[in-house]
Amino acid sequence: MQSKRVAIIGAGPGGFYAALELLKHFSGQIDIIDKLPTPFGLVRYGIAPDNQRMKTVSKVFSGLIDEFSNLRFIGNVDFGVDLNRDDLLRHYDSIIYATGAAGRQYLRVPGEGLEGSFSAMDFVDWYNGHPLRRISDFSLRFSKAAVVGGGNVALDVVRMLINEMDVVRSTDVPDSILRELERNAVREVYLLVRKGPAQARFTPVELRGLGHLKNVDIIIDPEDLRLTDDEADYVNNNQQCRLNMNILKSIAERPKAGYEKKIHIKFWHSVASIGGKESVEWLDLCRNNVLRHGSSKPDSDEGRCRISVDAIFSAIGNVVSMVPGVPFDAQKSIVPNINGRIIDDDGVVLPKEFVTGWAKRGPSGTVGTNRQDSAETVAALLKSWKTSDDDCVAAPAKADIIDVLRERNINFTSWSDWINIDSQELAAGHEQNRPRVKFQDLDDMMGCLS
Ligand SMILES: Cc1cc2nc3c(=O)[nH]c(=O)nc-3n(C[C@H](O)[C@H](O)[C@H](O)COP(=O)(O)OP(=O)(O)OC[C@H]3O[C@@H](n4cnc5c(N)ncnc54)[C@H](O)[C@@H]3O)c2cc1C
Numbered sequence: 001m002q003s004k005r006v007a008i009i010g011a012g013p014g015g016f017y018a019a020l021e022l023l024k025h026f027s028g029q030i031d032i033i034d035k036l037p038t039p040f041g042l043v044r045y046g047i048a049p050d051n052q053r054m055k056t057v058s059k060v061f062s063g064l065i066d067e068f069s070n071l072r073f074i075g076n077v078d079f080g081v082d083l084n085r086d087d088l089l090r091h092y093d094s095i096i097y098a099t100g101a102a103g104r105q106y107l108r109v110p111g112e113g114l115e116g117s118f119s120a121m122d123f124v125d126w127y128n129g130h131p132l133r134r135i136s137d138f139s140l141r142f143s144k145a146a147v148v149g150g151g152n153v154a155l156d157v158v159r160m161l162i163n164e165m166d167v168v169r170s171t172d173v174p175d176s177i178l179r180e181l182e183r184n185a186v187r188e189v190y191l192l193v194r195k196g197p198a199q200a201r202f203t204p205v206e207l208r209g210l211g212h213l214k215n216v217d218i219i220i221d222p223e224d225l226r227l228t229d230d231e232a233d234y235v236n237n238n239q240q241c242r243l244n245m246n247i248l249k250s251i252a253e254r255p256k257a258g259y260e261k262k263i264h265i266k267f268w269h270s271v272a273s274i275g276g277k278e279s280v281e282w283l284d285l286c287r288n289n290v291l292r293h294g295s296s297k298p299d300s301d302e303g304r305c306r307i308s309v310d311a312i313f314s315a316i317g318n319v320v321s322m323v324p325g326v327p328f329d330a331q332k333s334i335v336p337n338i339n340g341r342i343i344d345d346d347g348v349v350l351p352k353e354f355v356t357g358w359a360k361r362g363p364s365g366t367v368g369t370n371r372q373d374s375a376e377t378v379a380a381l382l383k384s385w386k387t388s389d390d391d392c393v394a395a396p397a398k399a400d401i402i403d404v405l406r407e408r409n410i411n412f413t414s415w416s417d418w419i420n421i422d423s424q425e426l427a428a429g430h431e432q433n434r435p436r437v438k439f440q441d442l443d444d445m446m447g448c449l450s
Contacts, residue, residue: 003027003029004026004028004093005030006022006026006028006029006030006092006093007031007033007095007401008031008032008098009034009079009095009323010032010034011032011033011034011040011041011075012043012098012100012357013040013041013043014041014098014356014357014358014360015032015098015356016032016039016040016060016061016064017371017375018096018356018374018378019061020371021375021378022381023064023068023070023071025378026382027070029070029072030068030070030072031072031073031074031092032073032074033074033079033083034073034074034075035077035081036076036132037075037413037417037445038445040058040061041100042100043055043057043061043367044058045124045129045130048124048127048128048156048160049160050163050170051209052171052435072414072415073413073415073418074401074402074405074412074413074414075412075414075417076411076413077405077412079099079323080324082408083401086325087404089352090398091398091400091401091404092352092398093352093385094353094384094385095352095353096354096355096356097323097335097353098356098357098359098374099321099359101319101320101321101359101362101363102121102133102321103318104121104319105119105316105317105319106119106314107271107314107316109271109273110273110274111274111276111280112274114276114278114280115278115280116276116311116312117274117280117311117312118312118314119313119314120149120154120313121153121315123138123160124153126138126177127173127181129174129177129438131439131440131441131442131445132442139180140183140186141183141185143187143310144186144187144308144309144311145161145189145309145311146271146307146311146312146313147189147191147315148192148194148312148314148316149192149314149317150200150202151315151317152201153315154191154315155191155202155206155209155210156206157313158191158210158263161184162187162189162213162216162261164214164215168181169434170433170434172425172436172438173438174437174438174439175440176440177440187260187262188262188263189262189263190263190264190307191266192266192270192283193265193266193268193269194268194270194288195288196227196267197224197225197241197245197267198234198245200244200267204243204244204247207247208247210263211247211250213263216261217258217259217262218262218263218264219256219262220248220252220265220267224266225245225252225267248265251265268288269287270286270288272284272285272286275306279310280309281309281310282306282308283306284304284305285305285307286303287303318358318363319333319363320333320335320358320359320363323335323359326342326353326355327342327343332362334355334359334360334362335359335360337354337355338380339376339380340355340356340373340381341353341354341384351388354380354381356374356377357370357373357374360373411446413446413449420449424439425439
């Protein structure tokens with residue numbers, strides 16, 4: 001007999017916060033398994049490089065592995081390829097899926113297939129040096145771009161397109177990407193937001209960050225900031241919206257310095273179509289008639305306009321991809337669950353399987369939101385043990401998953417491999433007076449371990 005084992009699939013905030021909660025109550029083996037050789041999910045590969053302060057949350061997660069010997073990181077193991085659900089059910093007593101939401105959402109408008117039309121997440125993957133989703137020929141040798149979206153990812157992309165090179169040079173982007181960013185010719189960015197300032201999902205910190213960009217004029221039509229009585233009531237009762245409105249008003253009102261670099265924030269605008277011969281040359285926009293109809297659908301030719309741009313980045317949200325072999329609610333685009341307990345198509349609770357983070361609730365909230373989410377999931381897991389036949393500590397011996405990975409010749413990484421990668425990146429960063437220089441290439445990253 002031995003103590004129970006828990007597998008957590010996905011080493012992002014959802015997975016690590018689940019481990020943190022479990023460790024408060026449980027001294028058995030906890031394995032965090034990720035398909036990347038490195039931990040931390042979107043903290044490493046989503047949060048913008050110019051937001052290094054936010055990335056320091058990874059220190060909290062590292063501290064857990066340093067402190068608790070029963071918590072292991074097992075990287076470079078693709079669930080659904082290297083290990084499947086049956087393997088996990090055989091080797092663990094409970095499984096928590098924390099696989100995030102890496103799927104793309106598309107605008108679905110004519111012209112989206114033109115060259116120069118990108119998912120913002122492809123750009124995010126590129127500038128963060130994601131080793132599994134690399135677009136090698138990303139180039140920013142154009143002058144005008146549009147970013148579509150009303151959330152923080154859209155703001156990240158705008159910043160990364162137009163930020164001062166001094167700022168970009170002080171980040172952790174891989175060297176080859178930094179070289180490409182040095183050639184960045186973008187001078188004008190349109191931020192197109194489908195709804196109005198009262199509905200936008202920006203957080204005030206990020207919006208303020210946009211306002212603080214140096215040598216950029218930000219242009220907002222003051223008309224767009226006019227609120228209906230209902231919206232004004234809503235804004236007055238919602239601190240985030242109130243702060244956002246104040247920031248937007250102060251940006252709109254401040255005198256323009258005539259900088260070459262400009263950001264135009266256009267609320268109430270949707271892209272009707274993307275035009276151009278072979279690549280993006282213009283966007284036809286329509287003004288949404290939300291105020292009159294309470295709907296955000298573009299509904300008439302009234303207020304249509306054309307803007308000329310060379311590229312468009314759609315930052316309209318991610319979607320949860322199916323976790324291989326695990327139930328999926330295609331309508332809600334999440335792993336179906338009740339407070340973190342996975343249910344099948346008939347609504348029956350799966351006894352050993354749980355979900356947390358973006359895979360559980362969809363792609364919303366900040367890193368911190370996943371903490372509460374994971375606490376709820378772990379509470380459900382612990383309850384499942386109390387109500388099941390066997391108790392919390394005693395379970396029949398199960399083989400270690402490491403032996404299975406070795407048998408299958410899977411080149412998995414351990415926490416000490418990550419420490420090795422981390423220290424080489426930090427050392428490369430130290431040489432260039434940067435926080436770190438990330439490996440971009442998977443072979444280089446794995447090669448540095450041999
Ligand atoms: C571009 C962007 C910028 C953001 N910036 C901020 C910010 O500045 N501040 C903030 O608070 N929040 C930010 N967020 C939100 C924050 O990143 C999320 O709330 C958080 O990462 C969600 O955690 P998660 O663990 O559910 O998913 P993820 O962080 O995506 O982690 C999922 C993990 O699962 C792994 N995985 C997936 N499939 C498999 C598989 N088959 N086998 C094994 N492993 C698998 C992935 O490799 C990944 O490591 C940002 C999000 C994005 C997209």
